[in-house]
Amino acid sequence: MTAAVLEQVRPAGSRIEALALAVATVVIACLLALWVRSHGRAEEKPRLYEWQVSAFETLAGADQTIYNALYTAKDEIVYLYDDINMMNGPGQRFRWPALQDLQDALLPPFYQDRSWEQTGSLQWRLHEPLSEGEMQGSVMYLGTDGQAPGQGSFLLVIGHVHAGFRNNNAIMIWWNPRNHVEMPQSGFRDGLILQGWREVVPHSGAAEVERIFGEDVPGPADDAAKADEIVDDLFGGGQ
Amino acid sequence: MISLRHAMRAVLAALVLTTASGTEAAAPARLKVGVTLHPYYSFVTNIVGDRAEVIPLIDADANPHGYTPQPADIVRMRSMDVLVVNGIGHDGWAFEILDAAGRRKDLPLIYANDGVSLIPVAGAPAGEKVVNPHTFIATTAAIQQVYTIARRLGEIDPSNAAYFRDNARRYALEIRKLRAQFDARVAGADLSKFRCATMHSGYDYLLQELGLQVTAVIEPRHGVEPTARQLAETIDRIKAAKVNVLFAEKYFASKLSDTIRQATGVRMYSISHISSGPYTPGRFVEEMNENLATLAQAITDSAKGAGPAPH
Numbered sequence: 001m002t003a004a005v006l007e008q009v010r011p012a013g014s015r016i017e018a019l020a021l022a023v024a025t026v027v028i029a030c031l032l033a034l035w036v037r038s039h040g041r042a043e044e045k046p047r048l049y050e051w052q053v054s055a056f057e058t059l060a061g062a063d064q065t066i067y068n069a070l071y072t073a074k075d076e077i078v079y080l081y082d083d084i085n086m087m088n089g090p091g092q093r094f095r096w097p098a099l100q101d102l103q104d105a106l107l108p109p110f111y112q113d114r115s116w117e118q119t120g121s122l123q124w125r126l127h128e129p130l131s132e133g134e135m136q137g138s139v140m141y142l143g144t145d146g147q148a149p150g151q152g153s154f155l156l157v158i159g160h161v162h163a164g165f166r167n168n169n170a171i172m173i174w175w176n177p178r179n180h181v182e183m184p185q186s187g188f189r190d191g192l193i194l195q196g197w198r199e200v201v202p203h204s205g206a207a208e209v210e211r212i213f214g215e216d217v218p219g220p221a222d223d224a225a226k227a228d229e230i231v232d233d234l235f236g237g238g239q
Numbered sequence: 240m241i242s243l244r245h246a247m248r249a250v251l252a253a254l255v256l257t258t259a260s261g262t263e264a265a266a267p268a269r270l271k272v273g274v275t276l277h278p279y280y281s282f283v284t285n286i287v288g289d290r291a292e293v294i295p296l297i298d299a300d301a302n303p304h305g306y307t308p309q310p311a312d313i314v315r316m317r318s319m320d321v322l323v324v325n326g327i328g329h330d331g332w333a334f335e336i337l338d339a340a341g342r343r344k345d346l347p348l349i350y351a352n353d354g355v356s357l358i359p360v361a362g363a364p365a366g367e368k369v370v371n372p373h374t375f376i377a378t379t380a381a382i383q384q385v386y387t388i389a390r391r392l393g394e395i396d397p398s399n400a401a402y403f404r405d406n407a408r409r410y411a412l413e414i415r416k417l418r419a420q421f422d423a424r425v426a427g428a429d430l431s432k433f434r435c436a437t438m439h440s441g442y443d444y445l446l447q448e449l450g451l452q453v454t455a456v457i458e459p460r461h462g463v464e465p466t467a468r469q470l471a472e473t474i475d476r477i478k479a480a481k482v483n484v485l486f487a488e489k490y491f492a493s494k495l496s497d498t499i500r501q502a503t504g505v506r507m508y509s510i511s512h513i514s515s516g517p518y519t520p521g522r523f524v525e526e527m528n529e530n531l532a533t534l535a536q537a538i539t540d541s542a543k544g545a546g547p548a549p550h
Contacts, residue, residue: 113422118450205352219348
């Protein structure tokens with residue numbers, strides 16, 4: 001019986017192989033880090049001003065429900081305005097939908113049903129500006145005195161209304177954490193902010209699509225982007 | 240070179256704009272509008288009437304949850320003039336088909352949720368706000384999408400814009416009337432005893448707009464079953480909160496819901512996700528009407544203090 005001999009045999013190039021493997025690992029890690037840095041996107045939340053509040057992040061319960069209903073109602077109110085004033089004759093006063101019109105149209109959050117009760121039975125009032133004069137001011141729908149716990153008040157402002165015209169780009173929804181507020185004197189932004197109102201900003205589907213796809217939103221590019229692509233093809237990328 | 244480059248850019252932008260305007264003026268006689276999900280088939284057919292062809296992107300019996308694109312989908316997509324998508328969930332496969340069909344850059348897409356104010360999923364861990372994509376299982380969010388689709392289709396086919404808008408308004412009123420019928424069904428019912436849990440977060444928009452709170456959501460993520468520990472905690476929460484109603488998916492059977500029903504004694508009701516079956520113009524309204532009738536039944540049963548329902 002002979003004693004066993006254990007000898008460790010290392011290949012001649014083992015040091016170089018180990019070194020090469022380590023270098024390759026470091027290089028791959030660096031390349032990956034560079035790729036992530038150049039292609040990765042920081043998850044940025046939309047920046048809000050102090051006088052704004054997020055419907056998605058901040059509002060909850062009854063207030064979030066009412067806001068979402070108002071967000072759709074603002075479009076429908078403009079349609080109803082068209083219906084009401086379609087047959088107006090010359091000099092006839094244009095008017096905005098009264099609360100009864102909104103009730104007849106089954107339009108939440110104004111329509112008084114069980115859902116309205118469940119979300120605090122907000123009391124709505126309409127402030128329609130004077131019928132005289134070229135610039136009539138802002139139409140405002142105020143919802144206040146809700147019964148839900150911690151409920152705030154809402155103000156839908158259809159701004160800068162001229163006789164016979166509408167400017168539906170100027171529709172804003174405001175929220176006030178106070179349960180009871182009086183109808184503001186005007187719908188001008190600065191005044192509302194001083195009275196404690198906050199503009200409500202939605203997290204819209206458009207914002208979410210942009211968050212998902214970044215700059216590569218599927219679909220045809222807009223005209224300026226198309227022109228950029230053609231110019232880049234002609235002249236190469238960069239400036 | 241830079242000034243030449245800028246000049247070219249300006250000229251080309253003008254040319255592209257002119258071409259685009261020309262395209263709008265010469266919109267196809269009858270648009271071919273693609274849709275990804277069942278509700279969008281109903282929305283679009285009601286908006287366009289007989290003035291456009293509506294093409295579902297995937298077969299009627301396909302399950303959009305985790306769908307794998309098929310060659311026929313690519314063929315269908317190549318025939319479309321425009322595609323209506325949810326875009327924030329449920330139809331991510333449409334973008335794979337878009338790439339496979341080579342139409343990512345030239346097929347106009349209508350993102351139906353563009354104008355919808357989104358809400359977070361209910362029952363998410365504290366502090367976590369995850370966007371809920373189930374905007375098509377609701378009335379108000381559905382109406383907002385109908386208006387968005389009608390407006391965008393009108394931009395693509397201006398000669399029919401007024402027709403699309405009028406149809407959208409008529410259809411919106413039809414959807415609103417479902418809410419009025421729901422109101423009549425629950426008239427006088429005591430809502431104070433109503434406590435509900437849902438299998439997943441698909442019904443959040445619907446329950447929220449009706450002013451109904453969700454106490455617990457069983458699935459931690461849509462389509463993901465809870466672990467044994469999560470399930471045990473949820474059952475404890477359901478018992479502690481005296482939840483008496485559980486809403487489960489109508490078309491996707493789950494043994495999990497039976498387990499919860501047996502463990503807690505809640506009454507179980509089925510709500511449709513409106514994402515399967517034949518594509519028909521009336522499908523959304525029919526299924527939403529059934530959903531609201533089911534909700535009304537759940538409310539009246541809980542008001543009566545009815546015991547567990549056989550399921």
